[in-house]
Amino acid sequence: MTITQKTEANAIVLECEGRLDTTTAPELEAVLLPVFDTNPTVILDFKYLEYVSSAGLRVLLKGQKKAVAVGGSMTVRNVMDEIIEVFEMTGFIDVLTVERI
Amino acid sequence: MSIIKVENLEKRFGDNIILHDVSCEIERGDIVSIIGPSGSGKSTFLRAINFLSPPTAGEVYFDGERVDKKNVNEVRRKMSMVFQNFGLFSHLTALQNLCAGPMKLLGKTKEQAEEKAYELLKTVGLTERANHYPHELSGGQKQRVAIARCLAMEPEVILFDEPTSALDPTMVGEVMAVIRNLSKTGLTLLIVTHEMSFAREVSSRVFYMDEGGIYESGAPEEIFSAPQKPKTQEFIYRIRxxxxxxxxxxxxxxxxxxxxxxxxxxxxxxxxxxxxxxxxxxxxxxxxxxxxxxxxxxxxxxxxxxxxxxxxxxxxxxxxxxxxxxxxxxxxxxxxxxxxxxxxxxxxxxxxxxxxx
Missing domain, CATH: 3.30.565.10 (Histidine kinase-like ATPase, C-terminal domain)
Incomplete structure (x- = not known):
């Protein structure tokens, strides 16, 4: 997975490309959680993310909790239909702030 | 009349018999995929057909004429081969690789050879790489040049010996696309391959090789969906x-x-x-x-x-x-x-x- 960090308006954007699975979830966790300490408004851009497994969902949950803890926000945008399906079957669609593609 | 007829072909290395009593006929325009486990003699069969590794017994006929040492060079001009490792001349550019054979063996002038070479490089999507040397090309590009070089000799048959097996998975598709296009031109193709979905898609016939010969042959649907013999069934299940x-x-x-x-x-x-x-x-x-x-x-x-x-x-x-x-x-x-x-x-x-x- 490739993670590219950008700044957009008042938010930090993390563009994720590839797969968020058991082998790559630790990479996102290592980047995502510290970002909230510099800017509490974080956008995860999943335009080029094609797969999310439960390991990836756990990282997203940690990110969401961190966002709440610091009084910020985490938005997941440009989410492909197949990943929306995963969010729906696990109830994450109600936990995360999700913007479809 | 068959374009290739093989009769009781045998190939042995010392006491080791690789192919035994193999007979088959290939019709003009056939697209034959040759599949089977490693070591089953698929590549040896191709090399025996065009005498790169001559049979130790049996006959091969090309367009009705028996192939022997005397006419083998003439036959090879009509029956080109694409190798796993491309076989390009490393000191020649892509364009020069395509022109060498036609100028030397078909009596073409440099202008004629280059005109045809550019046309062929275009069909394999490599016009821009005409003046690049092999070491400046990716594996997939090298194999496309190798295919274009075969076509420059205006063959009637092309033998492909595992044309994608030396490539990164990302480059397999571009080479298969070129072969897929060739399969629609009426050329006769024999393709040794491990790409089963490709074999199923492009072939008119499939040879499954095992036990030193063509163990089972048939249309792709027959071989891949309803193989009749035990070793074919086992192989097809395993690869699936x-x-x-x-x-x-x-x-x-x-x-x-x-x-x-x-x-x-x-x-x-x-x-x-x-x-x-x-x-x-x-x-x-x-x-x-x-x-x-x-x-x-x-x-x-x-x-x-x-x-x-x-x-x-x-x-x-x-x-x-x-x-x-x-x-x-x-x-x-x-x-x-x-x-x-x-x-x-x-x-x-x-x-x-x-x-x-």
């Missing part, structure tokens, strides 16, 4: 399944997941379906079964019986449906939300979970 044994919790999860990706790629599994197969295997093996049972055996396969893909995970221990007792609720939820059917069996102290998609 991916197996992975996990021996401890420290197993290589990268290898497991990339193995599933490679299986889905080589079987042209639809992208969305491939992701679901991967998801089920990842959640069940990595997050549910291995943490609790320490070892398991995974099989991803296509079931002809139900016309669906299946993921099967077998693990030892007392009777227990790991999906029902999973501590990882999230993984279990994802599996249940993805699989269309879940079946648990217990036999001989082995639990088997079979999930259909």
């Amino acid at each position: 399944s991916f197996n992975y044994d996990v021996a401890s919790v420290d197993f290589d999860s990268f290898e497991l997941l990339s193995g599933i990706d490679a299986f889905c790629f080589s079987h042209a599994v639809d992208g969305a379906l491939a992701k679901k197969l991967r998801l089920i295997a990842e959640e069940l093996v990595i997050n549910i079964v291995v943490p609790k049972f320490k070892k398991c055996s995974l099989t991803v396969s296509f079931s002809d019986k139900i016309g669906r893909y299946e993921v099967t995970v077998a693990y030892p221990g007392s009777i227990e449906n790991a999906l029902d007792t999973a501590e990882d609720d999230l993984a279990a939820m994802m599996i249940r939300g993805t699989a269309t059917q879940v079946e648990h069996k217990y036999e001989d102290e082995i639990n088997t979970l079979k999930l259909s998609l």
Whole structure:
């Protein structure tokens, strides 16, 4: 997975490309959680993310909790239909702030 | 009349008989894929047909004429070969590689040869690379140049000896696309390949080689969907399944997941379906079964019986449906939300979970 960090308006954007699975979830966790300490408004851009497994969902949950803890926000945008399906079957669609593609 | 006729061909190296009493006929315009396990003589067969490695017994006829040492060079001009490792002249550019044969052997002028070479490079999508040397090209580009070089000799038959086996998976598609286009031109093609979905798609006939010869032949649907003989059935089933044994919790999860990706790629599994197969295997093996049972055996396969893909995970221990007792609720939820059917069996102290998609 490739993670590219950008700044957009008042938010930090993390563009994720590839797969968020058991082998790559630790990479996102290592980047995502510290970002909230510099800017509490974080956008995860999943335009080029094609797969999310439960390991990836756990990282997203940690990110969401961190966002709440610091009084910020985490938005997941440009989410492909197949990943929306995963969010729906696990109830994450109600936990995360999700913007479809 | 057949363009190639092989009669009782034998090829031996010392006492080692590789091919024994092989006979077949190839019609003009046939696209024949030659499949089979490693060491079954597929490449040897191709090399024997064009006398790169002459048969030790038997006959080969090309367009009705018996091939022998005297006419073999003439025959090879009409029956070109594409090799695994491209076989390009490293000191010549792509354009020069295409022009050398026609100028030397077909009596073409440089202008004529270059005009044709540019035309052929265009058909394989490499006009821009005309003046590049082989070391400046990717593997896929080199193989496309090699195919164009064959075409420059205006052959009637092209023999492909595992044309994609030396390529990165990312480059296989570009070479297969070129061969796919060639298959529509009326040329006669013999292709030794391990790319089964490709063989199934482009071939008019498939030879399955085993036991020193053409063990079974038929239309792609016959060979891939309803093979008649035991070794063909075994081979086809094996190539249509991916197996992975996990021996401890420290197993290589990268290898497991990339193995599933490679299986889905080589079987042209639809992208969305491939992701679901991967998801089920990842959640069940990595997050549910291995943490609790320490070892398991995974099989991803296509079931002809139900016309669906299946993921099967077998693990030892007392009777227990790991999906029902999973501590990882999230993984279990994802599996249940993805699989269309879940079946648990217990036999001989082995639990088997079979999930259909």
